[in-house]
Amino acid sequence: MKITRLLSSLFALTLCLAVLASASFAKNKPLSDPYGLAVDAASNLYVANYGANQILIYNSSYAQQTSKTITSGLNHPTGLAFDPYGNLWAGNEVGQNVTEYTNGVQDTGNTITGHGVSEVQAIAIDGIDNLWVLNPNGPLLIFSPTAVYAPPSNLVQTINPGNMGNAFTVGAGAFVYGNGSQVFLESASATLLGNPLNGGAFGFGADVLAPDNSGNIYGTTGSTAFIIHPNATSATFVTLPFSQAFGIAVDNVKKRVYFSDFFGQQIVVYSTAGVLLKTIHN
DSSP: OHHHHHHHHHHHHHHHHHHHHHHHHHHTOOOSSEEEEEEOTTOOEEEEEGGGTEEEEEOTTSOBOGGGOBOTTOSSEEEEEEOTTSOEEEEETTTTEEEEEETTEEOGGGOEESTTOOSOOEEEEOTTOOEEEEOTTOOEEEEOHHHHHSSOOOOSEEEOOSOOTTOEEEETTEEEEEOSSOEEEEEHHHHHTTOOOOOOEESSOOSEEEEOTTSOEEEEETTEEEEEOTTSOEEEEEEOSSSOOSEEEEETTTTEEEEEETTTTEEEEEETTSOEEEEEOO
């Protein structure tokens, strides 16, 4: 009888410890539906942690900077982008706004809400400091620096080139966007001037897109990552170990490309030469 009670007590204790360990492990898992990505001038990676209402920060050695995690003003963050002044901007899907951060601190005076901003899917900032905000399947809203870096009042332009999904970017004088079956290359200056969208098209779709500083556009379609070169030719970059990226960012200094695996709870890192460098797990 005593042995039976002892075994029963030991089993209960073991089960309790296992539950506590499991809860602690779950609590310490940083990645929760990673979405949009951005890289700053010091090669730190910023991750929109959609499921936990956070922006996580990893240094260039892939170590999480837990003391710098951003939580204020976030409501299911999606797209991330840095402006030329080093400020971080975050699009919030459920919050239906775009928030701004200087050195990790929210500048509430620069929150963009209304003006057509809806369930933000992605954002980007172009070479003349305009903030581009993509609502679900369009329209695409463009805010000037005057409207962005001071309390926003008016948007510059609204364009709606069709079903864009989450895939668009601006860089190196180009506006690039995709849908389920094609990727389109336009002149950003022509778009801002309101001219018709009539750039070249590629016969494959895109899930996410991001530029480097050499005029290349990196993107994914399913598990295939590709590059569109400045001369408007495309090439297969690498086959990803998952089916769909929700975010992408290029580190021009370290020559890296980051991809977020929303469903796999991981960030996969490749060199721009296509070599797998790191997988950041929970």
